[in-house]
Amino acid sequence: MTDAGYRIVLASASPGRLATLRRAGIDPEVIVSGVDEDPITAASPKALVETLAQLKCRDVADRLDIEGDTLVIGGDSMLELDGDLHGKPGSAEAATAAWQSIRGRDGILHSGLCLQRLAPNRPARQATGIASTTIHFGDPSDSEIAAYVATGEPLQVAGAFTIDGLGGPFIRGVDGDPHAVVGLSLPLMRDLLIELDVPWPTLWA
Secondary structure, three states, X not given: OOOOOOEEEEOOOOHHHHHHHHXXXXXXXXXXXXXXOOOOOOOOHHHHHXXXXXXXXXXXXXXXXXXXXXXXXXXXXXXXXXXXXXXXXXXXXXXXXXXXXXXXXXXXXXXXXXXXXXXXXXXXXXEEEEEEEXXXXXXXXXXXXXXXXXXXXXXXXXXXXXXXXXXXXXEEEEEOOHHXXXXXXXXXXXXXHHHOOOOHHHHOO
16 A cells, blocks of 8 residues: 555566566555466457456456555566567477577567556546567577576566566667566556556655
């Protein structure tokens, strides 16, 4: 609970999203959504990450007992390369294949964000948006890829890479919001909070 009386809930198991919020002065409770992402489809990569962010946010919001002003944060991220989307690889083989296909190239990381503001006896208010950031990948060798995959880090992150962890040396640069690459765009979140009439400083712990 913030000093302004907000209960803040992060509808994600992502350690990157949680760490990003905490570094920005926001300390949410974490309730992981139960959304099955596999059957979800959309007309475009951007529409897909936005839809998944909305579904995750709503899934958690629908399970809450609302006793006061509550803010639920849902997010989803995927890497687009040549029109194809790359989520969490989930296995060493898939992570290795992902890095062999993206090294030395540029991709676009789409980060969808959905916020719901809830209060007793009031209709829910929702704001959504997408932040897209271009990633310039380095050219790690096969042995470097194998060593990176062996750490386990790339298996459970969108696109099989991080910029704030062991994968950082393999990223040459980004064009756009670096926070979005970690999983949550802080400037986008601030814009969405403005739509919901929530001043950013009121969320500081």
